[in-house]
Amino acid sequence: MTKVDKNFYIKLGKFFLLKSFRIATLLFAICIISFLLIKNSPIDPIQAYIGADMLTVGPEQRERIAEYWGLNLPVMVQFWNWLSALLTGDLGTSMIYRSPVSEIISERFIHSLVLMIAAWLLSGIFGFAMGVIAAMKKDTWIDKIIVWYCYTLASTPTFWVGLLMLIIFAVWLGWFPIGLSVPVGSLAEDVSIADRLRHLILPAVTLSIVGVANVALHTRQKMIDVLASDYVLFAKARGERGFVLFWRHGLRNIALPAVTLQFAAFSELFGGAVLAEQVFSYPGLGQATVEAGLRGDVPLLLGLVIFSTIFIFAGNLIADLIYYVVDPRTREGWRI
Numbered sequence: 001m002t003k004v005d006k007n008f009y010i011k012l013g014k015f016f017l018l019k020s021f022r023i024a025t026l027l028f029a030i031c032i033i034s035f036l037l038i039k040n041s042p043i044d045p046i047q048a049y050i051g052a053d054m055l056t057v058g059p060e061q062r063e064r065i066a067e068y069w070g071l072n073l074p075v076m077v078q079f080w081n082w083l084s085a086l087l088t089g090d091l092g093t094s095m096i097y098r099s100p101v102s103e104i105i106s107e108r109f110i111h112s113l114v115l116m117i118a119a120w121l122l123s124g125i126f127g128f129a130m131g132v133i134a135a136m137k138k139d140t141w142i143d144k145i146i147v148w149y150c151y152t153l154a155s156t157p158t159f160w161v162g163l164l165m166l167i168i169f170a171v172w173l174g175w176f177p178i179g180l181s182v183p184v185g186s187l188a189e190d191v192s193i194a195d196r197l198r199h200l201i202l203p204a205v206t207l208s209i210v211g212v213a214n215v216a217l218h219t220r221q222k223m224i225d226v227l228a229s230d231y232v233l234f235a236k237a238r239g240e241r242g243f244v245l246f247w248r249h250g251l252r253n254i255a256l257p258a259v260t261l262q263f264a265a266f267s268e269l270f271g272g273a274v275l276a277e278q279v280f281s282y283p284g285l286g287q288a289t290v291e292a293g294l295r296g297d298v299p300l301l302l303g304l305v306i307f308s309t310i311f312i313f314a315g316n317l318i319a320d321l322i323y324y325v326v327d328p329r330t331r332e333g334w335r336i
Contacts, residue, residue, distance in 0.1 A: 015320075023313050027306060031086075034305045035079050038298050045071060045296030049095050069095060082302070091306075092299030096291060101303035104288065109307070112277070112284030114196075116269055118204035123211030123269075124262045130212060131219025132254070138224060147220070150213040158272040162206045162279035169202060176202050179281035203280045207272050218261055222254045263319030270308055 046065055066072040070081060085092060091101035134146040153161075170178045177199050274286035281287070285304060292301040 019317060023310070026313070027309060030305060030309055031083065031302070032079070034302055035082070035298075036075075038296075038301060039075050039078075041296070043294070043296040045069075045095065045298060048295040048297075082299070086306075091303040094292075094300040095297045096295055096300065101300050104300060105285065105303055105307050108283060108285045108288050111282065112273055112286065115200060115203055115207070115277070115282065115284060116273055118200060119207030119211060119273075120262070120269055122204065122208035124215060124258075126208065127212035127215030127262075128219050128255075128258050130216040131258075132223055134216065134220040135223030135227065138227075143220075146216065150216050153210055154213040154217075156210060158206065158210050158275040159279050161210055162203070162276050165202050165206050166279065199282075203276045203282050206276050206279075207269065210272060211269060215258060215262060219254055219258050222257055226253045259319065263315045270312060 046062055049065060049069075050062075063072065070078055073081070082092065089102075091105075093099065094101050094104055097104055130146050130150075134143045137143045166178065170176050179199075270286075273284065274289055276282065277284045277286035278290050285308070288300065289304050289308075291297070292304060
C-alpha cells in the first residue's frame with residue numbers, strides 16, 4: 001500500500017467516524033425534541049385512540065387504556081422506556097394499526113420510495129436541462145419563460161399543485177385515477193405494473209413540477225458563470241459553439257453542484273411527499289405521518305421521525321461521496 005492510498009483510507013475513516021458521531025447526536029437531539037413536542041401537543045392520544053366510541057367508554061376503561069400503552073407514567077419515564085426499547089431495535093407498536101412500527105414503516109416505505117425516486121429523477125433531469133437551456137439562451141424569451149416558471153413554482157404549495165393536477169387530469173379529463181396506489185377492490189396478485197404506474201404518474205409529476213425550480217435556477221446561474229470564464233471565451237474564439245461548447249467545458253463544472261443540490265433536496269422531497277400523498281391518498285410514509293400526528297400515535301410518529309432523519313442524512317452523505325469521487329480537486333481539501 002502506497003503512502004497516498006494510506007492517507008486516503010485514513011481520511012475516509014475519519015470522514016465516516018465524524019459522520020457517525022453527527023448522526024448519533026442528531027438522532028438523540030431529535031428524539032428528545034420530538035418526544036417533548038408530541039407530549040405537549042393538544043391532541044389527547046387516549047381520546048384519539050377511542051375515536052367514535054368516546055361516549056361509551058367510561059373513566060375506568062380510559063385508565064386501563066392509558067395503563068396498557070404506558071400513558072399514565074411520567075413523561076421522562078415514558079421517554080426512558082421508549083429509548084431503552086429503541087436501543088434494542090424495538091420501535092414499539094402503533095396505536096392506530098396495532099402492528100409493530102418497523103413493519104408499518106417497511107411496508108409504507110416501498111410505496112414512498114418508488115414515488116420519491118420517480119419524482120427525484122424527473123425533477124433532476126428536467127431541472128438540469130431547463131437550467132442549461134436558460135443559460136445558453138440568456139436574456140431571450142426562452143430564458144424569461146423558464147425563470148418565470150421556476151420563480152412561480154418555487155412559491156407554490158405542493159398540495160395546491162396536487163389538487164390542480166387532480167382536478168384537471170383525474171376529474172375533468174379522466175386520464176388518471178383520483179387516488180390510491182392500486183385500483184380499488186383489486187387483489188394484490190391481480191394488480192399489474194401498468195396499474196401501479198398509472199396511479200403513480202400524477203403524484204410523481206406533482207412532486208417533480210415543484211422540485212425543478214431550485215435545480216434549474218442554480219444550474220442556470222452556474223452555467224452563466226462558466227460561460228463568462230476565460231477558458232470558455234477562448235473556446236468560443238476557436239469556434240466552439242452550442243452543444244460542443246457545453247459538453248467540453250460546461251457539463252463537468254455545473255454537474256457537480258447540481259448533483260450535490262439534488263441529493264441535498266431529499267428533505268424537501270420528503271416534506272413534499274407528505275402533502276402529495278395526502279392529496280392523492282397515496283399509502284406511503286407521508287400519509288402515515290399525517291395520520292399518526294392527527295391521532296396521537298406516539299410510537300409510530302417517533303419511528304417515522306427517526307427514519308426520515310436517517311433517510312435525509314443518507315442523501316447528504318451520498319452527495320458528499322459522489323462529489324469526492326467525481327471531482328479529484330476536492331480530495332486534497334476534503335473536509336473531515
